[in-house]
Amino acid sequence: MAHALRPRRLTAALAAVTATVLLTLGATAPTATTSTAAKPATAVASFADIVPAPVSAVPATGVSYALPSSASVSSDVAAVGGYLAAILRKSTGYAVPVSTAPGTIQLLLSGAPAAVGAQGYQLDVTASGVTVRAQAAAGLFAGVQTLLEILPPGVESSTVQPGPWTLPGGRVVDYPRYAYRGAMLDVARHFFTVAQVERYIDQIARYKIDYLHLHLSDDQGWRIAINGWPQLTAHGGSTEVGGGPGGYYTQADYAAITAYAQQHYITVVPEIDMPGHSNAAQSSYAQLNCDGVAPPLYTGTDVGFSSFCVGSPTTYTFLDDVIGQLAALTPGPYLHIGGDEAQSTSAADYATFVNKVQAITAAHGKTAIGWHDIANATLLPSTIAQFWDTSTSNKALTAAAKKGTKIIMSPANHAYLDMKYTSSTPLGQDWAGLTDVKKAYDWDPGAYLSGVPASAVVGVEAPLWTETIVTSADIEYMAFPRLAALAELGWSPESTHTWTAFRTRLAAQGPRWKAAGITYYHSTQIAWPTGS
Numbered sequence: 434m435a436h437a438l439r440p441r442r443l444t445a446a447l448a449a450v451t452a453t454v455l456l457t458l459g460a461t462a463p464t465a466t467t468s469t470a471a472k473p474a475t476a477v478a479s480f481a482d483i484v485p486a487p488v489s490a491v492p493a494t495g496v497s498y499a500l501p502s503s504a505s506v507s508s509d510v511a512a513v514g515g516y517l518a519a520i521l522r523k524s525t526g527y528a529v530p531v532s533t534a535p536g537t538i539q540l541l542l543s544g545a546p547a548a549v550g551a552q553g554y555q556l557d558v559t560a561s562g563v564t565v566r567a568q569a570a571a572g573l574f575a576g577v578q579t580l581l582e583i584l585p586p587g588v589e590s591s592t593v594q595p596g597p598w599t600l601p602g603g604r605v606v607d608y609p610r611y612a613y614r615g616a617m618l619d620v621a622r623h624f625f626t627v628a629q630v631e632r633y634i635d636q637i638a639r640y641k642i643d644y645l646h647l648h649l650s651d652d653q654g655w656r657i658a659i660n661g662w663p664q665l666t667a668h669g670g671s672t673e674v675g676g677g678p679g680g681y682y683t684q685a686d687y688a689a690i691t692a693y694a695q696q697h698y699i700t701v702v703p704e705i706d707m708p709g710h711s712n713a714a715q716s717s718y719a720q721l722n723c724d725g726v727a728p729p730l731y732t733g734t735d736v737g738f739s740s741f742c743v744g745s746p747t748t749y750t751f752l753d754d755v756i757g758q759l760a761a762l763t764p765g766p767y768l769h770i771g772g773d774e775a776q777s778t779s780a781a782d783y784a785t786f787v788n789k790v791q792a793i794t795a796a797h798g799k800t801a802i803g804w805h806d807i808a809n810a811t812l813l814p815s816t817i818a819q820f821w822d823t824s825t826s827n828k829a830l831t832a833a834a835k836k837g838t839k840i841i842m843s844p845a846n847h848a849y850l851d852m853k854y855t856s857s858t859p860l861g862q863d864w865a866g867l868t869d870v871k872k873a874y875d876w877d878p879g880a881y882l883s884g885v886p887a888s889a890v891v892g893v894e895a896p897l898w899t900e901t902i903v904t905s906a907d908i909e910y911m912a913f914p915r916l917a918a919l920a921e922l923g924w925s926p927e928s929t930h931t932w933t934a935f936r937t938r939l940a941a942q943g944p945r946w947k948a949a950g951i952t953y954y955h956s957t958q959i960a961w962p963t964g965s
């Protein structure tokens with residue numbers, strides 16, 4: 434079987450040569466920029482600055498609307514009204530009551546054009562108020578994100594800021610290009626608490642991300658409690674990369690995360706990586722190893738050395754428990770079965786294993802997603818492959834796509850949020866190259882893989898692997914601004930895609946992140962407003 438083998442480390446010398454070549458070619462050479470003049474914090478935002486770019490945004494010249502101190506929200510979906518009001522209360526200091534009586538901001542499940550579908554919306558700002566119309570709650574929630582983006586940046590602050598809170602007049606009609614717009618967080622290499630995951634959910638929801646993929650197990654840690662297999666968390670969850678204390682989610686913790694995600698119209702996709710990347714489980718239970726010997730816990734960053742025992746019935750008794758419990762706990766339709774870098778599993782065993790695990794997943798009522806390596810096995814028609822290589826062609830995946838397999842696009846050299854921005858980025862890795870903002874943004878998910886039709890692509894995901902990522906500040910530094918680039922690739926029509934327009938839109942996010950307390954990477958490719 435052809436595995437995508439990734440070089441483990443570029444030597445310093447090779448990295449230096451690579452950087453020089455790239456600079457000579459101008460491929461990732463930063464565009465020289467100077468900061469743009471700072472707008473006052475209360476300046477009226479522009480429809481041109483919305484990220485992800487909407488399908489259509491038509492300003493009404495000379496029209497604007499300032500929230501009065503008596504501003505109120507009326508909403509056909511109480512939870513969405515409550516979400517908006519809570520954000521407005523913090524920064525405006527206004528009372529912002531929520532009711533079904535007509536308010537200054539109306540969120541309505543009526544009157545939206547048919548074209549917006551289940552996730553889109555129409556937003557109108559007139560001289561007398563603000564109205565978001567959608568066909569479903571998810572659309573209202575997306576419209577609320579845009580509404581927040583056309584308020585002054587101070588709206589992102591958690592403390593009361595001076596007004597006025599003026600919105601530009603006009604109409605936005607908007608809906609997504611792809612149904613799947615994901616972010617992945619690896620909670621296995623380093624563990625992140627429920628509160629840290631919720632903080633990331635808050636942030637990704639603002640960019641209309643609708644799936645959160647949680648990488649719950651790997652060689653270094655098992656992070657979800659499974660009844661009947663207590664050592665998985667007691668032992669397998671007890672450390673992480675670098676030897677820290679690790680951690681794990683109880684089933685109640687996991688339910689809290691999925692519920693919080695649902696409140697943000699985000700579906701959690703849990704991943705148990707297998708048959709490789711399985712050392713933490715194998716270290717917890719000797720019977721999961723072909724030789725019956727439990728290996729020690731592992732806190733390094735090498736890959737490819739572990740494999741569940743494919744020929745043993747115990748492996749499938751175990752996986753049926755894991756997948757069954759996770760399926761019962763997970764509201765969404767997908768379970769991610771990993772499948773990457775199974776270098777210690779023979780090709781024949783790999784195919785057998787992927788078949789069995791797809792069947793177990795289906796028996797528990799879920800659709801399997803796997804890293805694209807699974808295209809080397811025979812896939813069920815419903816199974817989705819997640820592309821993560823650095824190449825633009827993959828024979829097995831192209832063949833699967835021709836038979837109907839759908840694909841999520843996460844090319845490591847564009848979409849991986851753990852790649853360094855430049856050679857001097859203190860965090861991250863560089864095995865897939867350096868990924869500054871332009872590289873993250875400037876590719877087309879629908880036309881990227883040769884021989885794969887645009888119709889096979891169901892979406893885009895930005896994975897954040899955490900070998901070097903320890904704190905929420907680390908997460909935010911690597912995710913922002915690139916997450917916004919990936920979110921735009923997932924949401925915005927291909928026709929809006931130009932780097933020059935995007936870099937201007939993105940610059941306007943700087944003051945918003947600053948107000949939100951997000952320490953983002955100040956890429957030199959972007960002319961961030963002074964002081965942001």
Ligand code: NGO
Pocket residue numbers: 736773774804821849851862898899900
């Ligand atoms: C690879 C590998 C992961 C690493 C990541 C680091 C996939 C799918 N498997 O991506 O185990 O953490 O690179 O960038």
